[in-house]
Amino acid sequence: MLQNWLRRSILVFVLIALMLAPIASAQDAHPLAGRTIDMAILGIGGWLPSSLGASMANDLFRPYAQENFGYTVNFTFAESPFESLFQRAAASLATRSNEFNIIISDSQWLGAFAEPGWIVDIDELIANGIPSMGIDPQPALDLELYSKVARDTYQVYPDGTDEIWGLPQEGDVIVLYVRKDLLLDPEERAAFEGEYGFAMPETFEDFEALTMEQFEQMAAFFTRPDQDLYGTIMQHSRVYDFQTMYLYPFMWSNGGQIWNPETREVWGVLNSQVNADAMIWNRRMLDYQPPGAVNAGIAENVDAYTQGKVFSAFQWAAVGLSMVEDPELRANTLIVPPPGFMQEDGSISRIYSMGGQPWVVNAFNTPEQMRVAVDFLNWWYLPETQLEFARRGGNPVVASVVNDPGFNDINPWNRAYAYMLTDGRALDFWHEPNYSEMLAVQQEGFTAFASGQVNDPMNTLNWIACRQQAILYDNLRSEIAPPAECDSITLN
Amino acid sequence: MQAESTERIAYAAPRTRGLMRGRAFLVRLLNDIRVFPALLLIPVLIFFILWNVIPTLWMIGLSFYKYSLMSPNERFLGLRNYNDILNDVQVWASLGRTFVWVFAGVSIQTALGFLLGLLFWGSRDMPGRRIALTMLFAPMIITPIAAGAFFQLIYEPTFGVVNWVVRQFGGNVNLLGDTNLAFGAVLFVDIWMWTPFMILITLAALGSVPKAELEAAEVDRLPWLQRFRHIILPNAKFILMLGILLRTIDSFKTLDLIYLMTRGGPGNTTDLIALLLRRQAFEALEFGWASALALILLLTAIAFTSIYLYILNLSSKRQEA
Structure with a gap:
């Protein structure tokens, strides 16, 4: 009896010991176990996807690191507006500072950061790790993204190569937000059809076939200054890249180019008749936008839509949460692909600008900071983390998550986001140091x-x-x- | 006294003797009329050299290079940055706009400030004078960023109060989005902010007019215009000119207000030279080119100051003659 009891006890003890051993050894194995590390993320001020990265780092990665690696990490989030973030990051990195350990960079800055050697070469990190800091190769960071354009945008520098310097933090594309109460109103629909001879689109699929010419007529139809209602709103502000991002779709979709990335020839490429026509068309769209739209940026665009001043808004998917924060407005909004442009052969082309940002890792991090940064990034790309990011309003780019059958239902803009993130529907521009x-x-x-x-x-x-x-x-x-x-x- | 202290040192213990010698040396140094003022200047000189001289020399050096944060290999260009700037139409356009801004802004601020200053100068017993003055000076105390933000809302074409008023008369105006109106709209904010400064300067200038001369003019029943021309203006002009000089230099550097309200737009209609400099230095990170432009602007500001001082000296010499 006693022997049996003793035998059972020993067996249970051995089993418990075996279960705990991997955890204990993992904690022992991690060189930072028992330490407290402070990390700083630099991101875009007032931009939800950026702040989500930082808040998830503290809410979720902190306990994860404690449990799995045995160290405590505290993240602080430093932020700057879009138009001054680059200066802040560049000035800090130029002084070889490790003030910001992970930086949410805009995709076009990869060249500027990579060329002087300010950020970690992700290819190197994946293949060889950072031996001088005792960091092993990180094959898990060799991500399969949803599309090639996403990889080219958030990871690659120089353009046209396979070298990667960034990892996607947030994907983003331009989508169209439309007010359903106006779009689906039978009287409005009948009046529109009577005036323009075709029915306004109703569903996501209908909008896939919508051309910019047709949309322009819809915008003209809903432009009623006497009712303080306008057809649409884009972005034409001089701040940062706002006007550029909303003009390029008119150029690219009509076959225009902005440069030759191989020879870096701008003269003779940008100054084409197609692009000149695109500028005229883009300016004409101001006729259907509220007064002051010539200075509109992201915030003004959100305000115009949420205050009911416009029938529709061309806006980033990343600000979906702000656009349809009000449950009533959310229920009243259809989020669809923006209109395409009719080609001579009768096909429809839609190539809109890529938004979104990659993470880049500061090359001047201390070994401890570098290790935490690598742990954090490995955690960030776990499917459950990416799904949680989406649930909180972010836009993941990893193929397995975007292809997940439930992805389109997480947020009302997800379907349009995934549609526009596809190759041939979005493009990014120069990743040049200048x-x-x-x-x-x-x-x-x-x-x-x-x-x-x-x-x-x-x-x-x-x-x-x-x-x-x-x-x-x-x-x-x-x-x-x-x-x-x-x-x-x-x-x- | 010196002999007494030397005597005391001779009788002291060796360690104390050393301390006393040091003290005596210090006292001698402080008593030396040539050394003491220089000693007082040392802290401020160190500060000046660290924060003014070295950066200025550094900037002058950079202006001869192709130096960008983006490409760590700087190249010596000689005078090419200067040549590029002087041949750049955009720089000249921006500079022209800045001169219009300075001239129009400072002129209107001076005229309005002088008139309002005169009004308050002659109304010491006016009820509510203090409150009126406090309210009048308020815009000057507000930071340009806050003032810019207020006026952005006031000018906002869909819900701003200006357009609301215009709409009551059947019109519609987009002050910051209209290429013909934006410059004037932002200049108005600058005038609103800085006229109080010129009122303050005017009051200070008028306060420096000798009362005896004014009383004599009163006794002689000198017409007001004559009093103004022969008594007030000659006595007040030095302080007034100082105010104009300060405003000119400050106006030449205007950045914050424009940056917040229009970013130089629409198009480049409000793109002043300081904004161009900022863009090249901190957006394009072209420090070589920006240093050359900064040096040109510094020399321009020095030229302004010299002209003012020359005019002041000239008129005071004439007066003395």
């Missing part, structure tokens, strides 16, 4: 035209192309110098 300088030039030119300060689109494109070509040439990024005629081209 990105911000090139952007500042075209923002000046594009907004000068959109606001009516200048009225010759081709001259505006010539002026931008000259200056961008000069920037690339002066910085030894292109062997093609701006042509001599650039000397006589002025914006005004």
Whole structure:
């Protein structure tokens, strides 16, 4: 009897010991076990996806790290508005500071951060780890993303190569938010059909077939200044890249290009008739937008839609939560792909701008910070973390999560988001080290035209192309110098 | 006294003797009329060298290079940055806009400030004078960012109060979105903010007019215009000119208000030179080019100051003659 009891006790003890052993050994094995590490994430101020990353780091990764690795980590979130985040990050990294350990970068900054060696080469991290810091290879970070365009946008630098420098933090694309009470109102529908000879789209599938010409008629129909109602709202502000992001779809979808990424030739590519026509069309859309839309950015766009001033809004999927925060508005909103552009062969092309941001890892992190950063990123891409990110309003990019059958039902914009994140429907622009300088030039030119300060689109494109070509040439990024005629081209 | 202290040192214990010698040396140093003022200047000189001289020299050096945070390999360009700037139409356009901004802004602020200052100068017994002055000075105390934010809302075309009033008369106005109106709309905010400063300067200037001369003019029944021309203006002009000089330099550097309200837009209609400089330095991170422009602007500001001072000196010499 006693022997049996003793035998049973020993067996139970051995089993418990065996169960606990892996946990204990894992905790012992982790070099930071028992330590407390402070980490800082730099992200976009007032931008939900950025703050979600940081809040999830503290809410979820902190206990996860405690349980699995045995260390305590405290994340702080430093933030700057879109237009000044790059300066803040670049100034800090240029001084080789580890003030920010993980940075939520905009996709176009990858080149600017990678070229001077400020951020960790993710290819290297995946293949070889960081031996000098005792960090092993990280094959789990070799992610399968939902589309090639997502990989090219959030990970790759230089353009056209397979080198990766970033990991997707948040995917984003432009989608169309439409008010159902106006769209589905039988009287409105009948009046519209009577006036324009075709029925307004009703479903997601109908909107897939909608062209910009047709949408323009819908926008004109709902533009009723006497009722303080306008057809739509886009973004035309000079701040950061707002006007650029909403003009490119008119160019790309109609076959226009902004440069040749191989030769870095801007002159002769950007200043094309297709692009000039696109600028005219983009400016014409202001006729259906509320007064002041020429200065509208993301926030003004959200305000116009949530205050019921517009029938529809071209807006980022990432701000879906702000756009339909009110349950009543959420129920009254249809979120669909933005209109396509009719091609000569009768097909519809829609190529909109990519938004979203990658994470980049500061190359000047201490070994402890680097290890935590790697642990955090491995955790971030676990399917359950990515699904939780989506449940909180974020937009994951990992293929397995976006392809999950339940993904489209998590948020009302998810279906349109996944639709637009597909190859051929969205594009990103230059990942050049001189990105911000090139952007500042075209923002000046594009907004000068959109606001009516200048009225010759081709001259505006010539002026931008000259200056961008000069920037690339002066910085030894292109062997093609701006042509001599650039000397006589002025914006005004 | 020195002999007494030397005597005391001679009788003291060796350790105390050393301390006393040190003390005596310090006393001698502090009593030296050539050394003492220099000693007082040392802290401020260190501060000045650290924060003004070294950065300025550094900036001058950078202006001869192609130096960008994005490409760590700087290249010596000689005077090319200066050449590029002087041949850049956008720089000239921006500079032209800035001169209009400075000239229009400072002129209106000075005229309004002077008139209001005169009004308050002659109304010491006016009921509510203190409250009126406090309210009048309030815009000057508000930070430009806050003032810009207020006026952005006031000018907002869909719910702003300005457009609401215009709509009552059947019109519609988009002050910050209209290329013809944006510059004037932002300039108005600058004038609203800084006119009180010129009122303050005017009151200070008028306060410096000798009472005896004014009383004599009163006794002689000198017409007001003559009093203004021969007594008030000659006595008040130095302080007034100082106010104008300060406003000119400050106005030339305007950045915050425009940055918040229009970012230089629509198009580039409100793009002042400080905004262009900021964009090149902190958005494009082209520090070489931006340093060259900053140096040109610094020299321009020094030229302004010199012209003012020259005019002031010239008129005071004429007066003395």
